[in-house]
Amino acid sequence: MRRWLAITTVSVAAAALLTACSAGGSDNNAESGEKVTLTYGVWSQEDTMQQVVDAFEKENPNIDVQLQVNPFTDYWTKLQVSAQGGTAPDAFWMLGDRFQLYAANNQLLPLDDAISDAGVDLGVYPKALVDLFTYDGAHYGLPKDFDTIGLWYNKSLFDAAGVAYPTADWTWADVQAAAPKLTDPANGTFGIAAPLNRQEGYYNTIAQAGGHVIEDGMSGYSDPKTQAGLQYWVDFQKNGSSPNLQQLADTEAVAQFENGKVAMYYGGSFYAQRFYDNPDLRSKIDVTVLPAGETRATVINGIQNVGFANSKHPEELKKFLLFLGGKEAAEIQAATGAVIPAYENTQQAWVDSMPEFNLQAFLDEVPDGVLYPVSANTAVWNEYEDDLLTPAWDGSVSVEQAADDLATKMDEALAKE
Amino acid sequence: MLVVAAAAMVFPFLWQLLTALKTVAESRAVPPVFFPSDLTVDAFARFFDSVPVVGMVGVSAAALVIRVGGQLLICSLAAYGFARMTFPGRNVLFGLFLIMLMAPSQLFLIAQFDLMKSLGLLDTIPAIALPGIFSAFGTFLLRQAFMSVPKEFEEAARLDGANAFQIFWRVMLPMVGPTLAALTVLTALYSWNDLLWPLIITSSKENMTLPVGLATLQGQYGTDYPTLMAGSLLASLPLIAVFIALQRQFFAGIASSGLKG
């Protein structure tokens, strides 16, 4: 009813103004032999993805793929608006924290039939990634790439403080011992950056402490082990071996590390190329696996290629999605060094592209990869994490109290999903 | 005082220029480097390499012309009606205009998208311009301008036998010339810099506006600030040119319009 009112009002109004400039009708006829056009929405890596698209078009001359690049900050707003209007891109990038929302609301094309028909072996991808994008037992896409977290360190600052470089054998205790030694207030340098960061920060240490963020639809923040994973960071704040939260908001952790202000930085594999491209930085830094707590763990996250449920060309779309998840697409992406492709045994090219860095560390961690914690509406409790953990980081509330409050509010939100 | 204030105004612009001349690493330096150690125009070259600049300027300009032209016409008609005509429901209708001004624009995203879709206008240049044509702001601004024009001018024209439209077109519109020029500058500005709506309503590269192109340059990880600043600097030049051209109109136009006497 409302829609009709809108349509009628405007057609009267705008007919005169607009008939002249209406869109040149798009031809969606998918009769056999006719050329079909698919759209593919992404937020970066334009050149690389164009190469992948070109390779697909070469194999499928009757399918034309149009790449649509949108800035990350507005990507999700646009996707939401166009999906509810029925005009989302046919294929698009998806992240774990939004995936369940789209899957649960029937916005994504189920791929299980296509996967079994084509005989795709899901074992070629890291298990945590496949699980992250499974909803109610159904698969909606194939992993494109992944990232893990490593301990980046500044060799010059270690040398200056006379501390031995981190190794793959390091544990929490080693970091805790080294951080104060590497802190030099006179110079304005700190041992470590302890920001309030999920993917690169406390999600890793929570898992290393044997805790969990979410399990079976319940918050894990009241678990003392989870709280130990938070305490790890708060201790660095407390003893002054990290810039405080306000300093980290003024100048983000990665920029502090790039500029030699912090000696150790828990950072993603996705920063490798950015660091490598900085000639002053390249020789000064290296990376190793995350130090072990009770156990070894790293958050593993990545982009998944998914299809829009209301696509007009589901068959062509499935073909395209399988290609995107295949070995050829992975090899093209590995060669450019932009990301670590998710397909097994295609990652070496990425490691080799930056020989000065020990990038093998990011791959060695994959078996310890833990699922990035998500639920049907992750954004709601992510907001609670930011709000309620901030006072723990700045010391005005104990970790235990902040985390208990967070658990209560998060459970309330989860109950509403 | 004017000089101090002007310096504060120019600082960000200067910063943009200096950043555009830095290397990427230097642009991220902590503490920030004010003057680049060696000047490089690489950022400008990268800007032209990475986005279809000429096409974007064309789209932005076309959307601007449709929006400014449509708004000046439609809003000045309405503004004159509200300022000088009496008709039933005038205050209620003007109230509706004000309400539209008061609602945050993000509120209309989904409904306007659906409307453009039912009109078959998704991913077209008119769709970029259309919502901005019906501007409560423009109507309000011009209504204030019409209200401050002395009534004698209309009465004189009416005695000469002019009809309502002729009075509006030949007598009243020239009177508010300075406000029209000011509105042109402001609308051009909003149109040129608008990001969220054009981004949502267009999807193909051919219909990308300048701000959308610039925003697209900001990758997922890290940001190439020099290129971004080079691009935004170049993007604002046409606006400054429009402003210089029109400021003479709206600051000086009055003297010759007869209002003085």
Add this chain to the structure above:
Amino acid sequence: MSAVTSRRGATRRPALLRISNALTGLAFVAPALVGLLALYIVPLISTFVTSFTKTGPFGGSTFVGADNYLSLFLDAEFWTALRNSLIFTAIVLLGVPIAIVLAALINSVKRFRTTYRVLFFLPVVTLPVAVGMVWRYIYNGDFGVINQALAAFGIDGPSWVADPDVAIYAVAIVGIWSSLGTNIIILGAGIQAISQDLFEASSLDGAGSIRQFFAITLPLLSPSVFLVSVLSVISSLQMFDLIYVMIGRGSPAEQGSQTVVYLFFQKAFVEYDRGYGAAIAIVLLVIIMAVTALQFRLQRKWVFYG
């Protein structure tokens, strides 16, 4: 026929004239009205309806009565956001007198007038990303320009945009700075519309420029001042961008500095709770309407139409 009508309708003429005048008036506003209805009023009504529902992220909704409004009024986050929007608006309004003085000063200088106008226009043409970058640098707690200057006097300044206690004020200063250009354009056009004869006559009477400013410029400029004030209040209550580019997600100051529209955007487009988002938007709209209505009421006391 017209002859007949006019002869017979000697008494009815005023009525006919009134009808014809009314039709002419409607004809003038009709094109704008149609666009207004389709693009804004209908969406607004649908938002109003949505605010009484629990809405799925991609459509589909169930009626929940006033639930969204009830939880809104119990939501501490909303009251903080409202307080921030009001603080921001109050501070930005202080920019209006500054703009009046600057517009008058620019008008009075003989040389470089165009240069000054262009300079004051620059912040308006600068892209939000650039505005955010520059001001974050100026406000940086460790090495920003402000704190470096304060350090010279032995004062240890805060992290202006990361400290929850000061961030909203710091952002409001930028609000003044970025609205100056637009206000100067509108007010400048208003000042130019004032007849030069008035100034010349008062000069002959021996009035100085300060006296002229208060006796002539200010009263005659009052319609423009009113316009600028109304627009400043509305756009300040709708403030979103500056918080987004200067404070941003995850900052320790985010929670304490978010404005009502920021909260709306968070709920509707990040947390996908459109019903609740719609309720926020409707409440904000009612608040803006009330404030604007108040301004219109007060204008009778101080606005002078020539």
